[in-house]
Amino acid sequence: DxxxxxSPRHEVTEMGQEVTLRCKPISGHNSLFWYRQxxxxxxxxxxxxxxxxPIDDSGMPEDRFSAKMPNASFSTLKIQPSEPRxxxxxxxxxxxxxxxxxxxxxxxxxxxxxx
Amino acid sequence: GESVGxxxxxxxxxxxxxxxINCAYSNSASDYFxxxxxxxxxxxxxIIDIRSNMDKRQGQRVxxxxxxxxxxxxxxxAATQPGxxxxxxxxxxxxxxTNKLIFGTGTLLAVQP
Numbered sequence: 001d002x003x004x005x006x007s008p009r010h011e012v013t014e015m016g017q018e019v020t021l022r023c024k025p026i027s028g029h030n031s032l033f034w035y036r037q038x039x040x041x042x043x044x045x046x047x048x049x050x051x052x053x054p055i056d057d058s059g060m061p062e063d064r065f066s067a068k069m070p071n072a073s074f075s076t077l078k079i080q081p082s083e084p085r086x087x088x089x090x091x092x093x094x095x096x097x098x099x100x101x102x103x104x105x106x107x108x109x110x111x112x113x114x115x
Numbered sequence: 116g117e118s119v120g121x122x123x124x125x126x127x128x129x130x131x132x133x134x135x136i137n138c139a140y141s142n143s144a145s146d147y148f149x150x151x152x153x154x155x156x157x158x159x160x161x162i163i164d165i166r167s168n169m170d171k172r173q174g175q176r177v178x179x180x181x182x183x184x185x186x187x188x189x190x191x192x193a194a195t196q197p198g199x200x201x202x203x204x205x206x207x208x209x210x211x212x213t214n215k216l217i218f219g220t221g222t223l224l225a226v227q228p
Contacts (some may be wrong), residue, residue: 004158031214042157043218056215062122091158095214102147102214108156 002026004107006092012113018080022111023092033104034067034077035078038088049098056113082114084104122180123202125223134192137220138205143186147208148178149216150190154201162190162203192224 005024008085013019025032033048047057049069060067064083069075079086089111128134138187140148146167151159165179166190173178178191188205203221206216 003160033215042220045217046213050214093158096216101166102208102216103149103161104216105161106151111157 004092004094005111006090006107008110009108010113011110012115013082014115015080015083016022016079017114019082019086021077021090021092021112023075023077025052025064025075026096027073028096029105030072030112031095031104032069032075033090033093033095034075035093035106036088036092037109042047043091046077050096052062073101078089082112084114087112087114122195123221123223125225127225127227128195130197130226130228132195133198134190134224135228136190136192136193136203136224138188138190138219138222140186140188140205140207140219141209141217143183146208147211148179148181148188149182149206149208150177150188150204151204151218152199152201153204153221159204194227195224197226197228200224 007022034046035043037043046059047067052069065079067077089109091106091109092110093106095104108109131173148164149164152162153159154217163174163179165181170181176193202221204213204218204221208216
């Protein structure tokens with residue numbers, strides 16, 4: 001199994017530009033999570049999907065952030081317009097959503113730097 | 116319970132010693148707990164989990180202990196190795212229909228050769 005795949009691994013952009021982060025969950029997993037990690041705030045859940053439907057987006061910072069999951073094997077997190085305070089590592093995780101486990105499996109992350 | 120802050124607790128141990136990393140969780144209704152390991156530049160990696168109907172669970176060189184009375188979780192690593200150096204996070208699931216995890220701030224384990 002390839003695990004959760006994220007792209008790009010690193011992104012450097014200028015303030016005001018649109019940024020799109022991509023995630024491919026583990027095949028067969030029904031839930032997908034987007035997290036942001038910073039030194040100041042630790043690991044924060046932004047949004048999660050179950051069967052491609054957004055369930056909880058209470059962690060999304062503001063309207064500049066949006067996430068989609070058009071099918072079971074792909075999700076995007078978009079920031080438009082980006083700001084320097086959005087600089088962080090963004091992780092995607094997936095979960096098989098079986099009653100026997102709630103374990104989430106994380107991707108390698110995308111390190112975003114907004115100048 | 117743990118709160119978000121600027122300071123990452125650090126545990127420094129000698130290679131070969133046993134390590135104990137502690138976590139105070141916040142919700143008495145939480146019914147599932149996980150320990151993750153995060154190495155520099157990588158995503159969190161699952162180590163071991165435990166459900167609230169258990170108080171101890173063992174894996175390979177790792178043991179998780181759960182004390183629901185005081186809402187405390189610990190991770191014990193036997194014969195700590197340099198490769199164990201990482202940040203360790205505990206996470207709790209609040210229970211119910213959601214499979215949302217809440218993560219602690221983490222503990223940095225530094226293994227001295």
